[in-house]
Amino acid sequence: MTMDEIFARAKSILVIWTAEVNPENLPIFQDVVQTKAKQASTAFENVEMLVESGRSSSSFDIILFGLVSKRNTHIDIDILNELFRLLRPNGYLIIHIEHTKQSQIIDQFKMCGFSSCNPLDTNSSFLIENKDDDIKKFGSLWLCQKPSFDIGYSVPLRSTTTDSRMGQISSSSSSTTTTTGEKKTWTMEDDDLIDTDELLDENDRKKPDVKKYDCGTTSTGVRKACKNCSCGLAQELEQEEHTAAKQTVKSSCGSCYLGDAFRCAGCPSRGLPPFKPGERVTLPTMSDV
Amino acid sequence: MLLEILFGSQTGTAEDVSERFSCMARSTDVECRVRSLDSIRSIEDLGTYILFIVSTTGDGEEPENMRQFWRIIMKKSLSLIPSILSHIHYGLIGLGDSTYPKFNFVAKKLSKRLEQLGAQAICDKVLADEQHPHGIDGCIDQTFTKIFWKTFGDLIGRELQPRMDQRLPSKYQIQWIDDYEKDSSSSQISINNSKIPPGYTSVPLISNTRVTSLDHWQDVRLLEFDTNLPYKCGDVAVILPQCSLTSVHLLANLLNIENKLHKNFIASNEISSLSMTVLELFRDYLHITRIPSRSFFEKLMWFSNDERERERLVEFLQPENIDDLYTYCHRPRRTSVEVLQDFPHTASCIPFNYVFDFFSLIRPRSFSIASSPKIHQNRVQLLVAIVRYKTIIALYREGLCSNYLCRLQPNEHILMRISSSFNLINDNQPAIMIGPGTGVAPFRGWILERSLNDQLLNMLFFGCRYRTKDAYIENDLLKDTINLIYIPAYSRDQEEKIYVQHKIIEYGHLVWEWIKHKQARIYLAGNAKQVPEQVSDALKDVFIKYGHMTNEQADVYLREMERTQQFQRETWS
Numbered sequence: 001m002t003m004d005e006i007f008a009r010a011k012s013i014l015v016i017w018t019a020e021v022n023p024e025n026l027p028i029f030q031d032v033v034q035t036k037a038k039q040a041s042t043a044f045e046n047v048e049m050l051v052e053s054g055r056s057s058s059s060f061d062i063i064l065f066g067l068v069s070k071r072n073t074h075i076d077i078d079i080l081n082e083l084f085r086l087l088r089p090n091g092y093l094i095i096h097i098e099h100t101k102q103s104q105i106i107d108q109f110k111m112c113g114f115s116s117c118n119p120l121d122t123n124s125s126f127l128i129e130n131k132d133d134d135i136k137k138f139g140s141l142w143l144c145q146k147p148s149f150d151i152g153y154s155v156p157l158r159s160t161t162t163d164s165r166m167g168q169i170s171s172s173s174s175s176t177t178t179t180t181g182e183k184k185t186w187t188m189e190d191d192d193l194i195d196t197d198e199l200l201d202e203n204d205r206k207k208p209d210v211k212k213y214d215c216g217t218t219s220t221g222v223r224k225a226c227k228n229c230s231c232g233l234a235q236e237l238e239q240e241e242h243t244a245a246k247q248t249v250k251s252s253c254g255s256c257y258l259g260d261a262f263r264c265a266g267c268p269s270r271g272l273p274p275f276k277p278g279e280r281v282t283l284p285t286m287s288d289v
Numbered sequence: 290m291l292l293e294i295l296f297g298s299q300t301g302t303a304e305d306v307s308e309r310f311s312c313m314a315r316s317t318d319v320e321c322r323v324r325s326l327d328s329i330r331s332i333e334d335l336g337t338y339i340l341f342i343v344s345t346t347g348d349g350e351e352p353e354n355m356r357q358f359w360r361i362i363m364k365k366s367l368s369l370i371p372s373i374l375s376h377i378h379y380g381l382i383g384l385g386d387s388t389y390p391k392f393n394f395v396a397k398k399l400s401k402r403l404e405q406l407g408a409q410a411i412c413d414k415v416l417a418d419e420q421h422p423h424g425i426d427g428c429i430d431q432t433f434t435k436i437f438w439k440t441f442g443d444l445i446g447r448e449l450q451p452r453m454d455q456r457l458p459s460k461y462q463i464q465w466i467d468d469y470e471k472d473s474s475s476s477q478i479s480i481n482n483s484k485i486p487p488g489y490t491s492v493p494l495i496s497n498t499r500v501t502s503l504d505h506w507q508d509v510r511l512l513e514f515d516t517n518l519p520y521k522c523g524d525v526a527v528i529l530p531q532c533s534l535t536s537v538h539l540l541a542n543l544l545n546i547e548n549k550l551h552k553n554f555i556a557s558n559e560i561s562s563l564s565m566t567v568l569e570l571f572r573d574y575l576h577i578t579r580i581p582s583r584s585f586f587e588k589l590m591w592f593s594n595d596e597r598e599r600e601r602l603v604e605f606l607q608p609e610n611i612d613d614l615y616t617y618c619h620r621p622r623r624t625s626v627e628v629l630q631d632f633p634h635t636a637s638c639i640p641f642n643y644v645f646d647f648f649s650l651i652r653p654r655s656f657s658i659a660s661s662p663k664i665h666q667n668r669v670q671l672l673v674a675i676v677r678y679k680t681i682i683a684l685y686r687e688g689l690c691s692n693y694l695c696r697l698q699p700n701e702h703i704l705m706r707i708s709s710s711f712n713l714i715n716d717n718q719p720a721i722m723i724g725p726g727t728g729v730a731p732f733r734g735w736i737l738e739r740s741l742n743d744q745l746l747n748m749l750f751f752g753c754r755y756r757t758k759d760a761y762i763e764n765d766l767l768k769d770t771i772n773l774i775y776i777p778a779y780s781r782d783q784e785e786k787i788y789v790q791h792k793i794i795e796y797g798h799l800v801w802e803w804i805k806h807k808q809a810r811i812y813l814a815g816n817a818k819q820v821p822e823q824v825s826d827a828l829k830d831v832f833i834k835y836g837h838m839t840n841e842q843a844d845v846y847l848r849e850m851e852r853t854q855q856f857q858r859e860t861w862s
Contacts, residue, residue, distance in 0.1 A: 081802075107774075111799055113719075113807065115772050116743045147744040193363045199401040200394070207387050213421045213428075259631025260682070261601055261617060271683040273630050 003120065003143075006092060007036035010061040014086065015044050021069045025130060029068050032126055037062070047073060051082050058088045065095040070132045072096055072139065075105065080112045087146040094120075096128055098139040106142070114144040290445055292321040293339045295329070297355030297395070299346040301576075301649050302425060303384050307342050308649075309426075309584040313438070313451035326358040332367065335377060338441070343399060344384040348817045348860040349391025362402055375407035378444060380437050381414035384425055390822050392418070412440045423615045426583040430608070453587035453606075461556035463642040465549075466564070484565070489529065489704040492516040494697045495668070500761035505754075508675040509727065509761060511659070512694055514705065517667050522735035523711035525655040526669055529573070529704040530693035532651070536578050536626050537571040543629045543636040544644070556645065567641075575648040578624040578689060585625060586614065588647055595634035602632070621680035654690035655708065657727075657814065657859070661734035663741065669705070672730040672761070711814065711859045717745065719809035721800060723824055725752030725778070725789050728815030729762050731859070740771045748803065752778040752789040774799075789820075790827035800828075801835035810855050817860035828856075 001009075013033060017026065030042050040061070045053060047066070063083050066073030075095065083093055093114065097105050109117050120141040128136060255262045259274040269275075292314055298304040307323045314321040326343075329335065346352050351359050367373060381403070383396020393416040400414050415433035417425045442449035485491055495513040520526075541547045546567060555564045563574075571577050586605055593599040605614040618628060625648060629636040639647065660670035675695045676688030697703065711731050713720075720739070722732040729751050739745045749766070753759040756779045766773055778792045793800060803809035813824055825847060832843040850856035 110772070110774050113746055115746070147746065192365055193360060194365050194368060196363055196398045196402075199398045199405075204394075204397045204401075207390075207392050208416070208418060210387060210418075210420050213418070258597075260623070261605075261628075261631040262597070271681050273627070273683075274633070 004036065006062065007033075007040075008038065010037045010040040012060050013037055013040045013042045013062045013064065014060045015042060015068065016047050016050065016063065016065045016073070016083075017044060017068045018047050018066060018073050020071070025068055029130070032129070033064070036126070047079065050079060055086055057085050058091075060086050061088055061091050063087060063091070063093045064127065065093060067094065067096060067127050068130055070130060070135070072098060072131075072135060075108075077108055077112065080108055080114075084112045084114065084146060089146055090148045091146050093144045093146075094127060094141060095144070096131065096135070096139050096141050098135075100138075102140075109144050113147065115147050117142060117144040119143075290320065291336060291338065292319050292441075293336045294321055294323045295326050295339055295341055296323070297326045297341075297343040297352045297358070299344055299352035299354075301579075301652055302582075303342045303344045303352070303382075305582045305584070305649060306382060306384065306425065306429065307340075309453075309582065309587075310340060310342070312453060312457055312584065312587075313434075315457055316453065316455050317438075317449045317451045319449065325354045327354045327356070329358045329361065332361060332373065335374070337376060337378060338445075339377060339379040340382070340437075341379055341399065342382045342384070343395050345389075345391065345393050345395040348821050348858065349389075349394040351395045355395070362399070362406075367406060371405065372407040374403060375409070377403075377408040378411050378441075379403060379408055380411045380433075380441070382429060382433060383414060383416045385416065386419040388420060389818055392416070411444060412436045423611045424619050427611050427615065430583075430611070453584065454590050456591035457646075459640070459642045460645045461558050461642055464555045464557070466553040466555060485704060486529065488706045490516065490518055490706065491702045492518070492669070492705045493700055493702050495699060497695075497697055497699070500672070500759075500764075502758040505758035507754075507759060508677065508695070509759065510673050510675065510695060511761075512671045512673060512697070513660075513665075514669045514671075514703070515667060516669055516705070518669065518705070518707050520658055520662055520669065520707045521713075522658070522661050522738055523709070523713035523731050524658050525708050525710040526658055526671055527653045527655050527706050527708050528690060528694070529653045530651060530690035531572045532575075532577050532689070533692075533696070534572065536624075537568060540571055540577050540626050540629070541567065543626070543633060544639060544641065545637050546641055549641075556642070570644070574651060575644065576651045576689065577626055577648055579649060580619060580622055581625045581628055583614070585628070585647060586618075588643075589632060589635050592638040592640075592643075593632070593635040594638060595632075598632045598635045602635070621682050622686045623682060627682070651689070655710070655861075657710065657730040658707075659730040659733045661738035664734065664737045669707075670734070672727045672733070674727050711812070712854070712857060713812065714810060714854070719746035719748070719803050719807050721748045721750075721803060721809050721811045723750045723789055723793070723811070723813045723815070725750075725815050725820060728813075728820070731814055732812070733762060733765055736766055736771065736773055740773070743772050745772065746774075746803070746807065746809070747772060748774040748776070748799075748809075750776050750778065750789045750792050752780060752792075754781045755779055756782055788823070790823040793824065793827040794830055797831035797835055800831050804850075804855075805836065808855075810857070811850070813856075813858040813860070815860060821858055821860050 015026075015029065015033070026044060030044075033042055034040070043060075045055075063086065065075065065083065087093065093109075106117050120143050125136075125141075128141060255264075256267055256269040257275050257277040257279075260270060260272075263270050294307045294311055294314075296303040296307040298307075304325070311321050311323045326341075343355065344352050381396060381400055383393040383400075385393035385396070396414065396416055400410075404410075412433070413436070415429055417428040419425060421428040421431075423431075438449045438451050492514045493516075495515050496511075497513075498511045499508060500511050501507055501509045514526075537550075538547070541550055550568045551566050553564060553566050554570075555562055557563075565574065583606075586602060590599070590602050590606070593602055604610055605617070617623065656671045656673060658669055659672045660668055671694075673691055673694050675691045677685050677692065680686055694703075713731065713735050720735075722729075722736070724730070724732045729749070732749060736747050736749065739747055749762075751760070751762050753761075756777070760777060760779070763775075763777075767775060776792050776796055778787045778789050780786045780788055804811070811828070813821065815821070829840070829843040829847055832838045832846050833840065836843070836846070838846060847856065
């Protein structure tokens with residue numbers, strides 16, 4: 001929709017102004033807006049009174065924020081949330097933002113739930129006639145829209161009938177069918193099953209004390225990396241072990257050429273595959289592994 | 290009298306243990322049958338003497354091949370007949386890892402349920418733990434094995450002396466096929482024409498791009514495949530990896546079978562038969578680079594005739610030396626092929642037909658799809674973290690599937706099928722997504738897809754280590770056209786560690802606003818170890834602080850959200 005269309009269709013518009021605005025400018029601004037928005041009634045609110053005035057939700061098609069004043073008006077999350085609440089679904093917020101503050105403020109818009117935030121071209125300058133030139137030069141008008149579905153207030157999640165559980169998932173959602181039935185998908189039939197969590201008592205939920213495992217030797221191996229270690233701990237641990245082993249006395253047992261199964265802990269060849277006595281093995285390059 | 294060994298296995302560990310107990314049973318003339326639990330169709334299928342071997346996977350869940358059985362045994366209506374299983378005598382081995390919060394939950398729950406339904410335990414169950422100094426096997430042998438065979442023997446009126454040192458008949462008989470149609474050169478080229486298992490499609494790779502910076506230790510890839518296989522966001526691609534040709538040749542060499550690599554054979558027994566070349570067997574079918582279990586060493590004893598090697602094997606297998614075996618093999622993650630390298634004389638004595646007894650099958654791996662069928666037409670994209678690390682062994686330790694994918698070149702084909710997984714609900718409700726690391730994969734495609742409708746609200750908590758090194762999602766998702774509230778946690782960019790759960794608390798006011806007033810759904814994807822618990826705790830903190838709840842109320846609220854699918858999680862181990 002073009003800006004003209006947006007204004008033409010609007011039924012109610014809210015203009016937010018600040019203390020620094022000369023009150024005489026307000027009716028002039030109203031006229032300007034009214035020319036474009038012939039069907040609309042226009043309300044005015046001072047930003048300081050905004051939250052207090054507690055207007056009803058979803059009551060405006062367009063909110064014009066801080067456009068009347070020469071300088072830009074500060075906006076924060078609380079104000080934004082309130083503006084969001086006041087807008088009808090599909091309603092628009094129009095605000096002028098300094099370029100340097102742009103990304104931060106747009107982020108805040110998104111956080112509050114505004115979608116499609118877009119800068120406007122200067123055809124809409126009728127809205128910022130009052131602004132100082134340097135403000136106009138170093139900022140842009142932005143148009144932000146509130147999404148169309150009705151974001152209602154809380155609905156209790158807990159329900160006593162099984163029907164409403166299905167009702168939580170809207171009718172347009174994908175069904176939980178699987179062609180292979182492999183992964184666990186959750187169907188009404190699960191009602192047939194007992195709650196398996198109830199089978200467990202406090203003791204079951206406790207983890208075993210790893211230190212109590214009898215390993216039968218004095219090996220410690222406390223910090224152990226998991227099977228698919230991808231965090232680097234396995235690397236770390238084994239490097240530690242390798243360097244420690246290398247520092248022990250060089251073996252003179254003569255079995256270095258056999259595989260690790262026959263080597264001593266301190267063997268300098270440890271970690272290498274077996275080789276022919278007297279020859280040193282070179283590792284295959286990584287590229288063909 | 291039949292001992293049924295029923296297993297629920299996700300990665301093959303429980304299946305291995307079943308194998309081992311089956312060998313023990315056969316060695317002492319106990320008739321036994323090994324089956325996965327999904328062969329149980331109804332409660333009547335359960336026989337009198339059962340050994341249950343069950344793993345716990347992911348976030349306290351039962352393995353896939355146990356899901357059907359779970360629904361049977363946990364049916365409410367069974368509770369009405371408390372003596373329904375009173376004719377059953379069972380042993381129970383649970384496999385788990387105590388670094389996960391829901392350690393062995395499946396075994397614990399099954400144990401309670403069997404008790405509820407009147408089944409009689411032959412002996413105390415064992416909850417084996419990966420974190421035990423000697424791993425799963427060590428744990429089981431220490432507390433369960435002897436007692437089980439003793440009391441089971443008492444029960445059936447026999448003295449049972451299972452031993453692992455007597456050679457058992459091999460699983461398959463082998464017949465070589467002289468193939469006059471194929472000459473050896475065409476069979477070398479025909480690698481891609483090998484049989485395709487049912488359900489899978491051969492799919493070519495388009496690109497394989499590293500998305501973490503080169504100076505980062507972790508290598509994460511974005512892989513793009515060309516396929517019109519239908520899928521939706523939240524689905525996983527299930528991939529059958531191959532072993533490296535280097536390993537294949539090394540094994541063939543050790544078994545003295547290099548001259549037969551391209552020869553076809555038929556392997557058969559009473560139940561099934563299969564046919565392929567030796568190369569295909571070692572590359573596509575058997576997991577030859579798996580870390581061997583204890584029974585691998587026990588079977589090596591069946592064939593060893595070299596004095597030095599035999600002596601070492603005997604030593605390794607003695608109960609008092611279990612730590613040595615563990616230090617040699619499991620701790621440094623030594624592969625089966627590497628073990629055979631150290632025992633070359635023994636290896637050369639292994640008859641070809643016994644390879645099926647030594648090696649288990651390659652299992653497929655699942656990866657969340659990171660693309661959207663609407664945005665990336667005819668494409669499947671995956672985000673894969675390559676598992677590669679160093680132990681005392683000179684060659685790097687590598688994850689089978691991740692490294693298989695890492696090596697792929699454009700136009701090479703892989704075997705893939707699509708499976709449902711995450712139920713990402715496509716309606717108007719806002720989505721709060723929590724996806725640290727490669728957990729972000731399903732959300733990547735979904736956010737891009739959802740952005741086609743600029744009315745939809747999206748919030749993403751992403752965690753990685755360094756903003757400049759592994760924040761790979763930012764290139765894709767931080768654009769003007771994408772309607773997204775993006776909240777990153779760079780854990781190592783500052784002195785104190787910052788993770789997604791900290792950010793959830795920091796933005797708690799917003800999270801609460803979305804949940805309470807906008808009916809947002811929460812989706813969590815990531816590693817099962819720490820993430821689910823910490824995120825749940827963070828969410829509860831948010832409920833307490835902004836929803837003014839007590840601890841108990843927050844607990845109930847979160848559980849209710851889970852029950853109604855307002856909070857969903859997909860985690861992996």
